[in-house]
Amino acid sequence: MNLEQTKSEKLIKVGFFMETTFHFYVYENIIFHLQQQSIACCLVINNMMDEPKLINDMLEFFRNTKLENLSIELLTSLRESKSKLSVMVSPYFSVGLQSTADYHVRAMYGLAKEGWNHAWWNIFYDIILCYGDYTKERLNVADNCLVVGNPKFGKWYFPERFKNIEGMLKIDNKKPVLLYAPTYGKLSSLDEWGKKLSHLQNFYNVIIKLHHGTTFRDTEKAQYKLAKSFFKNIITQSDITFELLKFCDYVLTDNSGFIFDSIYAGKRTILLTSAKINNIISLKEDYSNQQSAEFKMRDYLPVVENIESLRHCLAEEYDWSRNDKTIAEIRHHYCDPWQDGQAGYRAANSIINLIHNKKKIRNDIATNLRTVIFEKR
Numbered sequence: 001m002n003l004e005q006t007k008s009e010k011l012i013k014v015g016f017f018m019e020t021t022f023h024f025y026v027y028e029n030i031i032f033h034l035q036q037q038s039i040a041c042c043l044v045i046n047n048m049m050d051e052p053k054l055i056n057d058m059l060e061f062f063r064n065t066k067l068e069n070l071s072i073e074l075l076t077s078l079r080e081s082k083s084k085l086s087v088m089v090s091p092y093f094s095v096g097l098q099s100t101a102d103y104h105v106r107a108m109y110g111l112a113k114e115g116w117n118h119a120w121w122n123i124f125y126d127i128i129l130c131y132g133d134y135t136k137e138r139l140n141v142a143d144n145c146l147v148v149g150n151p152k153f154g155k156w157y158f159p160e161r162f163k164n165i166e167g168m169l170k171i172d173n174k175k176p177v178l179l180y181a182p183t184y185g186k187l188s189s190l191d192e193w194g195k196k197l198s199h200l201q202n203f204y205n206v207i208i209k210l211h212h213g214t215t216f217r218d219t220e221k222a223q224y225k226l227a228k229s230f231f232k233n234i235i236t237q238s239d240i241t242f243e244l245l246k247f248c249d250y251v252l253t254d255n256s257g258f259i260f261d262s263i264y265a266g267k268r269t270i271l272l273t274s275a276k277i278n279n280i281i282s283l284k285e286d287y288s289n290q291q292s293a294e295f296k297m298r299d300y301l302p303v304v305e306n307i308e309s310l311r312h313c314l315a316e317e318y319d320w321s322r323n324d325k326t327i328a329e330i331r332h333h334y335c336d337p338w339q340d341g342q343a344g345y346r347a348a349n350s351i352i353n354l355i356h357n358k359k360k361i362r363n364d365i366a367t368n369l370r371t372v373i374f375e376k377r
Contacts, residue, residue: 011040011086012039012040012086012355013039013040013041013042013085013086014034014039014040014041014042014085014086014087014088014089014351015041015042015043015044015073015078015085015087015088015089015100015101016030016031016041016042016043016044016088016089016090017044017046017075017088017089017090017091017094017097018043018044018045018046018058019046019049019051019054019091019094020054020057020058020212020216020238021057021058021061021212021237021238022109022212022238023091023109024043024061024238025152025238025239025241026091026107026108026109026151026152027089027107027151028151028152028154028155028344029151029152029154029155029343029344029345029347030089030107030151030344030347030348030351031070032154032344033344033345033347033348033349034348034351034352035068035069035070036348037348037352039348039351039352040069041069041070041071042070042071042072042073042085043062043067043070043071043072043073044073044074044075044078044088044100045058045059045072045073045074045075046075046094046096047074047075047076048075048076048096049094051216051217053216053217053218054212054216054217057216075096075100078100079096079099079100084099084100084101084102085100085101085102086101086102086103086355087101087102087103087104087105087351087354087355088100088101088103088104088105089104089105089106089107089351090104090105090106090107091106091107091108091109092106092109092116092117092121093121093122093124093125097124098374102355103126103127103354103355104124104125104126105125105126105127105128105129105350105351105354106122106125106127106128106129107129107151107347108128108129108130108131108135108150109152109257110257110258110260111131111134111135111257111259111260111293111294111334111335112183112255112256112257112259112260112288112292112293112294113187113255113257113286113287113288113292113294114138114287114288114289114291114292114293115284115286115287115288115289115292116287117287118138118139120373121373122139122141123141123366123369123370123373124370124373124374125144126144126354127144127145127146127350127351127354128144128145128146129146129148129151129347129350130145130146130147130148131147131148131149131150131260131334131335131336131343132147132149132332132333132334132335132336132337133147133333133337134293134333134334135334141366141369142363142365142366143363144363144366146350147337148343148346148347148350149336149337149338149339149340149342149343149346150264150335150336150343151343151344151347152343153242153261153264153336153341153343154341154342154343154344155242156242156245156264156265156341157340157341158341159246162242162243162246163239163240163243165240165243165244165247166247169205169207169233170205170232170233171205171233172205175203175204175205176204176205176249176250176314177204177205177207177247177248177249177250178197178200178204178205178206178207178248178249178250178251178252178314179207179209179244179245179247179248179250179251179252179267180193180197180206180207180208180209180231180252180253181208181209181211181251181252181253181256181258181262182208182210182211182214182253182254182256182272183211183253183254183255183256183257183258184211184213184214184217184220184223185213185219185220185286186280186285186286187254187255187277187280187281187286187288188211188214188223188254188255189254189255189272189273189274189277190214190223190226190227191222191223191226192274192276192277193254193272193274194226194227194230194231195230196307196310197230197231197252198230198231199307200307201231201232204314205233206231206232206233207231207233207234207235207244207247207248208227208230208231208233208234208235209235209241209244209258210224210227210234210235210236211256212236212238214227215236241261242265245261245262245265245267246265248267249268250267250268250269250270250314251267251268251269251270252270252272252310253269253270253271253272254271254272254273254277255277255281255288255294255295256294257294259271259294259297259301260293260294260334260335263297263327263330263331263334263335264331264335264336264339266331268320269301270301270302270303270304270310270313270314271297271298271301271302271303271304272304272310273298273303273304273305274305275305281295293334297330300323300326300327300330301323302318
C-alpha cells in the first residue's frame with residue numbers, strides 16, 4: 001500500500017495539541033513516523049488557557065529546541081483562520097479543539113485517574129490510540145479504539161540517544177538511586193512523604209522528578225516549595241525521563257501514571273500512600289478511585305504507609321521476584337503488547353489510514369452522540 005501523497009490530493013497536515021512541554025514527548029515518535037511518510041505536521045499551542053507559566057515554558061522550549069520541518073501555530077490563530085487541519089491529535093478533549101480538523105485523534109498520555117481519563121468526552125474522537133487492551137476494553141465505542149503500544153517509549157529502545165545526566169545531579173556512586181515521582185494535586189504524596197524521604201539522602205541518592213503541574217501551576221506553589229526545601233536533586237524537565245529510569249535502582253511514586261512507565265521499564269516500583277490519600281480515593285474526592293488502573297496496582301506492587309515499611313522494601317533481602325509473571329502480564333495488557341519501540345510507527349499509520357478513510361463507513365450512533373454532546377454545549 002502506497003501511503004505517499006499525490007499532487008492531486010488536498011494538502012494533508014496533522015496538528016498536535018500542546019498544553020505542556022511534556023505533550024511534545026507524547027507525540028515525538030508519532031511525528032517522526034508521519035514525517036517519514038511525507039506528512040506535514042505542526043504543533044498547536046493552546047494559548048486560550050489561563051496558564052501563562054505553562055505557555056511561557058512551551059515557548060521557551062520551542063526557542064531552544066531544533067524542530068525539523070515542524071511549524072508552530074497558536075490555537076487562536078487556527079480558529080480565526082477558519083481553515084481545518086486534516087487531523088488534530090490531542091491527549092484529551094478541550095473546547096477549543098472543536099472545528100479545528102476534519103478528524104480528531106486521541107494520543108494517550110498516561111493510564112492513571114480514570115475518573116478523568118475514561119470520561120464522557122472520549123466520544124469526541126474518531127480514533128483513540130491505546131497503549132494496550134486494558135484501555136481499549138474500557139473506551140471502545142463504535143470500534144474507535146486502536147491498540148498501538150506506547151509511542152512515548154520509542155526512545156527507550158535506543159539508549160545510545162540518551163543524554164548523560166550525571167553532570168546535572170549530585171550523586172554518590174556508592175549509594176543506590178531512588179527516583180521519586182509524585183503526582184500533583186490532592187493525591188500527591190509530597191506533603192506527607194517529602195520530609196521522610198529527605199532523611200534517606202544520607203543512605204541513598206534521592207532524585208525527585210516533579211510533575212509539570214507541580215512545577216508550573218499556581219495552585220501547586222506550596223508543593224513546589226516543599227520539594228525545593230527537602231531535596232538536593234530536583235528534576236523539572238520532561239526530556240530526560242528515560243535517562244532517569246535507566247539510571248535509578250528504585251522508583252517511588254503514588255497515584256501517578258508514572259507507575260506504568262516504571263513497570264514498562266522493568267524497575268522495582270514502590271507505592272507510597274497515607275491515610276489521607278486512602279480517604280480521598282475511597283470518598284471519590286478526586287479523579288482516582290478504587291477501580292482505576294493505578295489503584296489496582298496495589299495488589300501487585302509493594303505499598304507503604306511509613307518509613308519502616310519503605311526500608312523493608314529497600315532491603316537487599318526483599319523478594320522482588322515473587323510477582324514477576326504478573327508484572328510481565330501487566331506490562332503486556334496495560335503498557336504495550338509489542339514492547340518493540342515501533343508504537344509511533346503503528347500510531348502514524350493509524351492516522352494516515354484515517355485520513356484516507358479506509359473504512360468508508362460512518363458510524364451513525366457516534367456521529368449523533370457527538371452532535372448532541374458537543375454542538376449543543
